[in-house]
Amino acid sequence: MTALVIGTYQLAWRAVRETIRQPGVEVGNLFIPLFFFFVTVGAISNIAAPAFGIENYEAFQLPVAITQGVAGAAAISGVAIVKDIESGYFDKLLLTPMPRLAIVLGRLIADGIRCMAFTSIIVAVLSVFTAGMAAGPLGYVVVIALAGLFGVAYSGIGVTIGLRTGNAQAAQAGFLIFFPLLFLSPAFAPKEFFDPWMEFLASINPVTYLLEGMRTLALDGWEWDNLAGALASVFGLGVVTAGLALWALRTRTA
Amino acid sequence: MTAARDAAIGAEGLVRDFPAVRAVDGIDLAVERGQVFGFLGANGSGKTTTIRMLTTLLRPTAGRGYVDGLDVQREASEVRRRIGVALQEAGLDDLQTGRELLALQGRLHGVRRGEIAARVDELLAIVDLEDAADRRIGTYSGGMQRRLDLASALVHRPGIVFLDEPTTGLDPISRDAVWRYVEQLNRDEGVTFFLTTQYLEEADRLADEVAIIDAGRIVAQGSPADLKATIGADVVTIHVDADDGAGIARALLRIEELDGLEEVRTLDDAIVVYITDGSRAIARLVTVVQESGLDVREVTLAQPTLDDVFLRATGRHLEVDAEAPSPGAGEEEAR
Ligand SMILES: Nc1ncnc2c1ncn2[C@@H]1O[C@H](COP(=O)(O)OP(=O)(O)OP(=O)(O)O)[C@@H](O)[C@H]1O
Ligand SMILES: [Mg+2]
Numbered sequence: 001m002t003a004l005v006i007g008t009y010q011l012a013w014r015a016v017r018e019t020i021r022q023p024g025v026e027v028g029n030l031f032i033p034l035f036f037f038f039v040t041v042g043a044i045s046n047i048a049a050p051a052f053g054i055e056n057y058e059a060f061q062l063p064v065a066i067t068q069g070v071a072g073a074a075a076i077s078g079v080a081i082v083k084d085i086e087s088g089y090f091d092k093l094l095l096t097p098m099p100r101l102a103i104v105l106g107r108l109i110a111d112g113i114r115c116m117a118f119t120s121i122i123v124a125v126l127s128v129f130t131a132g133m134a135a136g137p138l139g140y141v142v143v144i145a146l147a148g149l150f151g152v153a154y155s156g157i158g159v160t161i162g163l164r165t166g167n168a169q170a171a172q173a174g175f176l177i178f179f180p181l182l183f184l185s186p187a188f189a190p191k192e193f194f195d196p197w198m199e200f201l202a203s204i205n206p207v208t209y210l211l212e213g214m215r216t217l218a219l220d221g222w223e224w225d226n227l228a229g230a231l232a233s234v235f236g237l238g239v240v241t242a243g244l245a246l247w248a249l250r251t252r253t254a
Numbered sequence: 255m256t257a258a259r260d261a262a263i264g265a266e267g268l269v270r271d272f273p274a275v276r277a278v279d280g281i282d283l284a285v286e287r288g289q290v291f292g293f294l295g296a297n298g299s300g301k302t303t304t305i306r307m308l309t310t311l312l313r314p315t316a317g318r319g320y321v322d323g324l325d326v327q328r329e330a331s332e333v334r335r336r337i338g339v340a341l342q343e344a345g346l347d348d349l350q351t352g353r354e355l356l357a358l359q360g361r362l363h364g365v366r367r368g369e370i371a372a373r374v375d376e377l378l379a380i381v382d383l384e385d386a387a388d389r390r391i392g393t394y395s396g397g398m399q400r401r402l403d404l405a406s407a408l409v410h411r412p413g414i415v416f417l418d419e420p421t422t423g424l425d426p427i428s429r430d431a432v433w434r435y436v437e438q439l440n441r442d443e444g445v446t447f448f449l450t451t452q453y454l455e456e457a458d459r460l461a462d463e464v465a466i467i468d469a470g471r472i473v474a475q476g477s478p479a480d481l482k483a484t485i486g487a488d489v490v491t492i493h494v495d496a497d498d499g500a501g502i503a504r505a506l507l508r509i510e511e512l513d514g515l516e517e518v519r520t521l522d523d524a525i526v527v528y529i530t531d532g533s534r535a536i537a538r539l540v541t542v543v544q545e546s547g548l549d550v551r552e553v554t555l556a557q558p559t560l561d562d563v564f565l566r567a568t569g570r571h572l573e574v575d576a577e578a579p580s581p582g583a584g585e586e587e588a589r
Contacts, residue, residue, distance in 0.1 A: 088345025
């Protein structure tokens with residue numbers, strides 16, 4: 001048990017340090033969500049009030065920018081694992097007596113930390129353009145924490161692909177899975193305005209509940225139902241992706 | 255020979271198949287504690303595959319491997335605790351510094367936090383990387399990376415160390431340093447080494463026991479002296495005109511009638527004669543060859559070497575991959 005804790009902590013710290021040492025990698029991940037934020041707000045905010053009854057469309061879009069940024073940042077782990085496999089460093093880790101679980105846990109936890117730092121930057125930049133956070137300063141904290149959890153859950157996808165394929169491009173493509181999830185969620189308008197088939201798809205999409213949870217914090221304040229929904233969907237996603245990642249680890253190291 | 259189970263490192267009928275090839279084809283071995291065991295073989299002979307199985311990285315298709323009496327499959331994590339491994343490709347992380355990598359490796363091996371710094375300093379001094387210790391590994395030359403990799407295999411003071419071609423691609427000075435370090439650890443701390451090599455000289459100098467592996471099988475095994483003694487003769491090599499096949503055939507027939515002959519074979523433009531008391535036989539041999547109508551270009555007389563052992567066991571010389579030196583071999587400056 002202590003070996004697992006030490007191993008996870010050490011490898012998570014190594015992964016965080018890795019990010020600090022190549023800050024350039026994150027710039028693109030920052031640029032894409034900000035770009036989408038501004039073009040979406042620019043195109044839709046003027047009609048948001050008459051059409052959907054949303055006065056503060058910037059706050060409505062903030063969670064979209066965050067989840068998009070997090071999905072990009074969390075794809076890095078899969079690529080990093082492939083790099084370790086290619087360099088042989090992965091073998092060096094396998095040759096230590098630490099539980100192999102630590103290799104995956106270290107990455108996932110580092111992604112949580114990375115995504116929280118990343119979200120803080122997005123929130124800081126966009127708070128200049130939004131009317132702020134209805135839930136107050138603590139709302140920011142909860143939004144950032146949710147983003148971190150989503151980062152952990154989402155990074156399981158890239159890690160799984162990286163471990164299974166050993167291919168960096170494939171692991172990078174883990175990010176692309178996010179786009180269908182995003183477009184099948186109420187990213188641009190509340191889902192009450194959707195066609196029934198679309199509303200159904202959105203209602204089984206975990207990203208929907210994450211967006212809605214963050215949104216109520218930004219627009220309305222503390223609504224425990226929505227927060228619980230966000231937490232549960234992120235947690236459910238995390239259980240699935242972490243399970244896949246561990247399965248991929250086992251098949252690679254068997 | 256000790257039973258595989260009681261040995262420091264043992265194998266019983268170890269086999270590994272890959273889709274297109276049987277890389278390891280039934281290997282039995284028993285390395286005694288405190289021994290330096292040399293695994294000598296050409297490219298693709300199965301050295302790395304054997305090491306990967308014995309170090310728990312690869313599952314054998316059949317057979318068993320043992321380290322310190324532990325089954326490498328069933329007691330893998332205990333095996334990992336006891337061994338140090340430097341694989342053929344130094345598996346390093348460009349973004350860490352040498353010092354960070356050693357410390358991390360030590361922590362993952364369970365070295366206590368309070369002891370790590372001193373141990374890392376000690377190792378950095380041994381492999382002569384103190385000046386580069388706080389630079390990122392991405393800036394190290396190939397030789398520096400190899401030395402760091404070697405140090406990382408030793409950070410937890412393992413009693414059994416596997417080295418896969420530890421000196422391939424090193425310049426002569428670094429190679430000599432590695433040799434001396436292996437000798438010192440073996441002598442002073444009783445560390446058992448299993449090392450693979452393509453270099454006869456390396457096996458000869460370091461190994462107490464050598465196994466020659468060819469196409470996944472051990473084809474000869476013993477101490478270098480015993481192996482050479484099996485040749486039981488001196489080696490006279492006579493270079494002639496290779497185009498004259500008939501002349502060579504005539505010469506071979508007559509050589510086979512000479513007293514003290516152990517074996518004769520041809521190799522490229524040479525007739526290789528294993529014969530007792532070679533210095534006396536040499537005059538007769540030259541005469542016989544000339545009388546067969548061949549032009550003698552060069553004659554050498556030698557004591558048997560491991561190369562002769564290798565040649566006899568496999569029918570080939572051990573040819574080292576000439577373009578093998580790893581990136582940056584020999585240069586000490588940053589890439
Ligand atoms: N992962 C693999 N998949 C398929 N074939 C493999 C794999 N690893 C090794 N082989 C094959 O198994 C054989 C033995 O390879 P191995 O790497 O063990 O040789 P080696 O003695 O270490 O060679 P070298 O001196 O070049 O390192 C070779 O034919 C090689 O092509
Ligand atoms: Mg090899």
